[in-house]
């Protein structure tokens with residue numbers, strides 16, 4: 001199945017050297033600079049995520065991501081706020097349609113939407129992603145959720161920026177093919 005959208009689809013992930021991205025519904029590390037980076041990158045955009053990740057954010061923040069539209073993928077009925085800050089999609093195409101609507105109606109016509117995990121959602125959207133914003137965590141923590149295999153060292157993705165910090169690095173990749 002190929003996913004069609006005019007939006008630039010940007011995957012955003014923090015991943016350890018062993019591929020771990022999550023443990024027990026949360027993140028296995030606490031890197032405040034990465035949370036600030038996520039906020040700065042995604043602010044005022046639609047952000048697509050799976051139900052498990054959404055529930056983890058609700059638990060951590062006590063509310064959905066402020067200033068963004070969260071598009072939650074789920075097969076369940078979810079209670080959402082009335083203000084349109086969270087919308088529910090039952091499949092990938094519906095998620096993209098809702099992200100396009102939110103981009104237009106809530107985010108000033110932005111042409112960019114983020115895919116913010118978890119593993120099941122990265123995996124399904126990876127073939128449609130145009131760009132990947134990666135925080136490399138220089139550690140090998142135990143975890144139950146991993147980023148899917150991707151052609152990082154191959155021809156599909158080109159590393160276009162790398163910003164080394166203390167214990168982690170911010171990277172960006174663009175799809176070349």
Ligand SMILES: NC(=O)c1ccc[n+]([C@@H]2O[C@H](COP(=O)([O-])OP(=O)(O)OC[C@H]3O[C@@H](n4cnc5c(N)ncnc54)[C@H](OP(=O)(O)O)[C@@H]3O)[C@@H](O)[C@H]2O)c1
Nearest residue numbers: 013014022023025026050051052053074075117118119120
């Ligand atoms: N390090 C990072 O950057 C990062 C980012 C995000 C998440 N995480 C971590 O990753 C873990 C969660 O990832 P996960 O893979 O377990 O769960 P997830 O991808 O967040 O959520 C999985 C759920 O999403 C729904 N879903 C997925 N694809 C769907 C589709 N095509 N149609 C309808 N519903 C769909 C289903 O919900 P229903 O069961 O309700 O149908 C599914 O059970 C957590 O530990 C989290 O902290 C880490």
